[in-house]
Amino acid sequence: MDYREFTDAVEKQINRKMTGDVHAGLYTAVKNNGKERTGVLIETPGINISPTIYLEEYYAEYQAGTSFEKIVDEIIEFYECIRRDRSWDYEKILSFEGVKDKIVFKLINTEKNSSYLNRVPHLAFLDLSIVFYVLLDVTKEGSAAMVITNSHVKQWGVETDKLWEAAVINVKKLLPAEFFTMNYALKEMMGRRVNASGVIDKENLLLGDANARDGMYVLSNRIRNYGAACIAYPHILEMVGQILCRDFYVLPSSVHEVVIVPCFPGMDCHEMDEMVRDINDTEVAAEEVLGDHVYLYERSSGMLRMATNRRVSSLVM
Secondary structure (H helix, E strand, C coil), rough: CCCCHHHHHHHHHHHHCCCCCEEEEEEEEEEEHCCCEEEEEEEEECCCCCCCCECCHHHHHHHHHCHHHHHHHHHHHHHHCCCCCCCCCCCHHCCHHHHHHHHHHHHHCCHHHHHCCCCCCCCEECCEEEEECCCEEEECCCCCEEECHHHHHHHHHHCCCHHHHHHHHHHHCEEEEEEEEEEHHHHHHHHCCCCCCCCCCCCHHCCCCHHHHHHHHEEEEEECCCCCHHHHHHHHHHHHHHHHHHCEEEEECCCCCCEEEEEECCHHHHHHHHHHHHHHHHHHCHCCCCCCCCCEEECCCCEECCCCCCCCCCCCC
């Protein structure tokens, strides 16, 4: 069956198997960079926060030979892991005071999200944009969030600068930055134990071989979700510069993290641009692409700029 037939069949089979008036329906969302994804939205009576499980990866499993029944069972099992047993207090969303302690931000590509940015409050950051969301919940299975739109700020009677003031405080508590070696990141990907206790864990810099300090590093947040926003956290890049004791390049590997490369004589930022573009084309999902070129952080000025001869403005912290 083709993808449309597969999604329709998943919806029907989940509804056959679910009990307690739980209902599944198909839902198409426009994600980052204008990319559409189709998922199954599973609603539980009396609960006002419902998970959407996207189906593209499950369809790839089906095409690879996994039985349809097994895939449906996997989706239901995943739903049981992530479903919420209680409703979010919707009254809190009606006022700025009700959500201000949970407002955080992420970075997205400005050019790729021009239509989306017309609907949400945002701030310019180089050639990227800062957008805001309410972090409703974080568990080991994932996070629940609500994008802040123009209608929200109109209802709350606040300006974008108020969102920024709240968000820069909240990210330090809710989504603290973590800086570690590439070797550590690879170990984490392979399921090694993660130490997520500090804002910047200097001990992680010692992992890997003897030349780790001359290698590549990763900057993200504690939950590894939209962690590229850490480059806009106040003082974080300054702290990274103090650790590395030199200027450094920032490679936007995805919306979830950036790669930090210390500057050394003879390095060619154009070659790194090509590397970023190649990785975006071959390794990164289209909705997770952040940018196609590298940035340079200069310790002397404390500024982040695009790694070209032309300087661009950045957000003043």
